[in-house]
Amino acid sequence: MKIRSVEAFPVSFPVPEGARVSLGIGTAIKRDAVIVKVTTEDGIVGWGESHHGRAHGAIAHLINTSLRTLITGLDAADVVGVWARIYKFQLGSHGMGAGTAMAMSGIDMALWDIRGKAVGWPLYRLLGGTSKAIPAYAGGIALGYQEPSKLVDEARPMIDAGYRALKLRVGDTPGRDIARIEAVRKAFGDEIALLTDANTGYTIADARAAMPAMQRLGVGWLEEPFPAHDHRTYAEAKAFSTTPLAAGENHYTRFEFHRVIEDRVLTILQPDLSKAGGVTEVMRIAAMASAWKLPIHPHSSMTGLNQAASIHLLCAIDNGGYFEADLSRGNHFRDTLVSTPWQIGQDGYVRPLEGPGLGLEVDEEFIRRHPAIEGPGYV
Structure with missing residues (x-):
């Protein structure tokens, strides 16, 4: 072969x-x-x-x-x-x-x-896993900067579809970011998990201003407030609140993850199967993180290929967390390039595809x- x-x-x-x-x-x-x-x-x-x-x-x-x-x-x-x-x-x-x-x-x-x-065999079985329910959050290029009421309106169909976790985009200004988080928390209550992603848009002063309010609002993590290589800045920000810091989509191979794990600053690791070195390497990263009792929440890339593969991987590791469901409007890479990569249940969970390999057809x-x-x- x-x-x-x-x-x-x-x-x-x-x-x-x-x-x-x-x-x-x-x-x-x-x-x-x-x-x-x-x-x-x-x-x-x-x-x-x-x-x-x-x-x-x-x-x-x-x-x-x-x-x-x-x-x-x-x-x-x-x-x-x-x-x-x-x-x-x-x-x-x-x-x-x-x-x-x-x-x-x-x-x-x-x-x-x-x-x-x-x-x-489906990929999850090749990797040593089994079909199981994986919690999903509504993410992708969605839930961005807008008026709080409009953000609530965008999120509501996601909640109605079954999602029990939302990732909101921050990195605008701390004041406007917190206003949006407060509006979504008020609209959907404490039973919905709220996550945030700054896409490297914060300064250290922004993080100092925003993170105590994120702790008060029960935010599950603050993702990538700073560029991936700003190790010292991440270490300083860790002291601002108990809100966990997340990163990993811009870290490559187990050799870079080794550094951030040993720094003991990031507690949410987010390798991307299309960036970090593929399925082979993310399995290694997950095993290394497992030794430190750290969870893996893969970052989702552009297409249904990555998204389907991420669910398979989450079924095959012992420290898997959320699947990032890309809910970008009009994402043809998810909806047209491939057959359906996942379906959300009313319980907020997804399951892996059962076809051989990734389980997808490509147009x-x-x-x-x-x-x-x-x-x-x-x-």
Whole structure:
């Protein structure tokens, strides 16, 4: 079952003005992704997603040139060997760093999809897990900056659909952020879990002002108030309240997670299967975190490929937390590119797909109809 071909496709679609969401990194004007297709010599096709890294053409080009050359002809079932080869020759020494981690993540996911299809098993079973209910929160590029009453109106259908946890976007100003949290808490009561994500939009002064109020309002975590590399700032902010600090979507491989775990500052870890090194590497990160009794709440990427894979992984680790359900309005990568990646129950839980591998069908015509749109995704 050798790898015959590796293809990466940068894809995009514009976000209509009425559906744009403002958050700590700007206002979303388009959605980008990198879809990875790996085909074996005996014709098995696996699909994966590499995060776009806000340079989806570059990530796809790296896959279609350097990485494809490295792994063509290798055993598709040897996910550890493929990962190690990319690490040795591309990532470990002067090899594009985060770009390679994102690129290899999609390849690794596609190889796991192939393994499942080869034996007829869903991914969670291959990983040693079982089908179980996974709690989900309403997230994705949604619940952004707006008047508190409008935010409540956006959240209400999510609650009606079954979600029992919401992630609100903060990083605007502490005052406006807290007003929005207060409005949502008042509207839905204490039985709904409220989480927050600043998307690196806070200063240390902002965090000092906002975090005591977040503690008062029972916020479950403050995610990425600062950039991933600001270790000292995270350590200082930990003292501002008991609200847990969360991060991980912008940390790459177990080697970066080793640092943040040993720092003992972050207590909510959020590796992304399309960024941190793929399924193979996030399983390692989860095992390392388990030794410290730390939970894994995977960050959800652009497409249903990542989202379905995240649920599978949560079913296969002993320290799994929430699934981030992307509830972005009009997300064609979730609704059209692939078959249905998940369904929420009225109890607020999701379950993994039962088909082989990721359990998804991919519309290749969609890929052809949505070529890359160049330029920034946020303004």
